[in-house]
């Protein structure tokens with residue numbers, strides 16, 4: 001009997017053969033590491049729902065950055081935890097806001113480091129929404145003005161990339177115009193173009209203290225059931241002048257990452273969000289999974305799905321593990 005079949009196992013027979021045909025790789029340059037900077041001094045609080053992730057005050061920033069640089073990580077994304085919050089999120093666009101100060105500190109001492117500034121109001125507003133609130137509504141156009149002010153003050157402080165995460169319509173157009181007008185036409189926009197209204201952000205809201213005080217974010221963040229809408233969102237941001245497109249969350253949305261990759265020719269960034277981190281950590285701390293293997297598999301899966309860059313709380317661990325291989 002003559003059988004006809006393909007011998008796929010030929011290319012899997014040894015570690016070196018597998019390395020030869022490996023299609024995707026993780027590198028330290030792929031990662032953007034999130035930092036939570038809290039106002040005040042001598043503070044290093046572990047986020048209870050995110051073991052290994054800390055809110056740090058500025059006096060811990062030097063040692064934190066030294067570690068990040070020594071690992072070969074080339075970019076960080078900054079989130080601020082201000083001492084004071086108000087209706088309009090003034091600390092988001094204050095020239096001496098916590099993110100502006102941290103940006104100046106890093107760019108002064110580590111000029112090569114790429115500092116990405118998350119541009120949003122939710123960490124700074126007393127109501128915890130990402131825009132200006134009137135009654136129980138989050139106003140679109142009124143929010144744009146404050147987001148532009150925030151982006152410009154972040155650029156002034158030296159941010160290399162502006163990453164607006166607020167999901168107001170027109171935020172890329174408004175921020176691009178505002179940056180250009182202020183003389184920052186060279187500063188790129190990494191748009192959170194496709195951002196779902198997700199329960200996976202829960203632990204981040206502990207870390208950034210940004211839980212909405214009423215309602216939810218469903219009138220501005222996307223419905224997890226939708227796929228075509230992701231292409232509409234990405235298309236507007238491309239037309240408005242975005243330089244990078246973020247898809248967020250990561251793990252449950254890999255189909256969307258592939259759609260965005262196939263339809264647009266900008267670098268695609270995936271945000272491996274807090275809830276994804278917490279789930280893996282919890283299982284690892286219970287000894288239920290092999291953390292290193294799970295994390296590296298998850299991250300390379302994101303690259304396979306089409307991500308060029310990965311924002312992840314696992315960045316430092318991943319680089320350490322990659323160096324061990």
Ligand code: PBG
Nearest residue numbers: 120122165200201204273274275
């Ligand atoms: C701010 C913002 C959020 C995240 C990043 N930027 C929270 C939110 O939209 O509620 C989530 C990141 C994470 O969960 O790791 N708008």
